[in-house]
Amino acid sequence: MSRAFVNEDNAAAQADQPVERQVSAQPNYVTPSGLAQLQARVAQLQALHGQHAAKGDQADKQRIADIERDLRYFNQRLQSAQVVVPTSMDQVRIGHWVTFVDEHDHEQRVQLVGEDQADAASGLINWGSPLGRALLGAKVGDEVIWERPVGNLAIEIIAIELD
Structure with a gap:
């Protein structure tokens, strides 16, 4: 097989890979409801991944790759979450x-x-x-x-x- 065909196949396979979601460099401060939303999003994506993966050969491989990318992103966001619960109201804080x-x-x-x-x-x-x-x-x-x-x-x- 010609090298040109091999390189085209590799390029096509790489093109199908979803672009990773960029994670912000700023600290991941969240409100308690923001943490609950992140947890719910991870659970939703895990369920969706299970549904698509259960289809076996019938599964949409691109959709599974997209879900896995989003799972990596939201799991990382969940792991880095720093819950902020404002108490005093003398100054504006996250959650106010x-x-x-x-x-x-x-x-x-x-x-x-x-x-x-x-x-x-x-x-x-x-x-x-x-x-x-x-x-x-x-x-x-x-x-x-x-x-x-x-x-x-x-x-x-x-x-x-x-x-």
Whole structure:
């Protein structure tokens, strides 16, 4: 067999391998509900893997590879999770709900969470995002600068709450 065909076969096999999910370099701080979500995701992926693997030769090999990639990622996230349970409300911490008002009198309420739990549409903000970094450590009455791509925005913290 020609070397060209061997190399093509190797390239095709490598192309079928899923690209690994990138793991953030920032510490993996999670809220208790974020930890529960990670645990549920791992359990869901394990069940899904079992269902697909049980099909034997009929199984979609690419789907199994994708599930295994996601399992590696979420298992790693679960292993590195550092649960943060805020107690005092003197300063904004991960897990706190924060209400702030901007210089245009627009009020917003968000919760600082870990990156795997973040969902901006639901008000769940990654603590390492520009908004999260601006809020972290602030106190009620503090004015902080939210550095945004469209321009900086001054915001004032008006409330800090637990769940």
